[in-house]
Amino acid sequence: MMNQESIDESIERFRRDRQTIRDKMAERNQLYEKAAQNYLSSLQREIETIKRTRPLAETRNQEFREQIANLFQRYENGSIRLKQAIQKTNIEKMNYNDYLIKVYPNYFTDEKKKLKEENQRLMQQLQGFRQQVSNSPVQEIPDIDNEQYDYNDQQKLDQYLGQDVQEQDYQNQQYHFKQIQRQQFEQPLGLQNQSGQSKSNLTKQQEQDFLSEFLIPQQGKK
Known part of the structure; x- marks a missing residue:
């Protein structure tokens, strides 16, 4: 006849098993809470680092953008001044060439021909610059005619010559x-x-x- 476990013994065994399970669950909960606390602490440190470094990064980014913008602005201003100087020089050359064409005697045919060819080349270059100005969507070059340089005005040229x-x-x-x-x-x-x-x-x-x-x-x- 097999030994049968008494009811009290069975109840005690069940109680020990439940306690063992509860102890293991409590240990696992402690390990989880510790891991979670470590994660939260690391996340908090990362957030604080981002908070400290983000303004500096934004400042450096803004400074870099401003430097790039200033660089392009200086380049654009220099390009505009250069184009204005070239246009003004071309117009003055054309005025002077027209003056020479008119005052040279008729037998200076070669000289007059060369001056007319040079004026045509200068005119093409001038029209090219003005075409660039008209196609510029950002900033237009001021019209050079506002500076009272009119290479087509023969009356002004005759008046400048002062004689027939x-x-x-x-x-x-x-x-x-x-x-x-x-x-x-x-x-x-x-x-x-x-x-x-x-x-x-x-x-x-x-x-x-x-x-x-x-x-x-x-x-x-x-």
């Missing part, structure tokens, strides 16, 4: 003729002597030819 073009051509021709005369008078003494000696020799030769043709035959007839 035909009169200027005539004066240039007279000046050119006087220059030639002065160069002739300012020849070295040796060249002037050679020229005078050549004229003297030519005169003597003409005299001998005249005498041989008219006087010598008459003496032979006597």
Whole structure:
């Protein structure tokens, strides 16, 4: 006949088992709470670090953005000033070339042709700059015409010359003729002597030819 466990013993065994389970659950809960506390502490430290470093990072980011913006602004301003200077220089060159074309005498054909070709090249470059200005969505270059540079206004050019073009051509021709005369008078003494000696020799030769043709035959007839 098998030994049967009494009721009291069974109840005691169940009580011990429940206590063991409760102890293990309490231990596991303590380990979980400790791990959770460590996680929360680490998370809190990370949050505090972010709070401390974020303003510095935002400040550095803002400073970097401002530096980039200032750099591009300086580049844009320099580019605008350069384009304005080039446009102004081109217009002044064209004005001066137009002035030379009008005051040069008519026989300066090569010079006038070169000046007209240069004006065409300057005009193309000027139109290219103005096309860039019209296509610029951010900041436009001020119109250079506001500075009273009008290369198409011939009346202003005539007024700048202060005299009629035909009169200027005539004066240039007279000046050119006087220059030639002065160069002739300012020849070295040796060249002037050679020229005078050549004229003297030519005169003597003409005299001998005249005498041989008219006087010598008459003496032979006597």
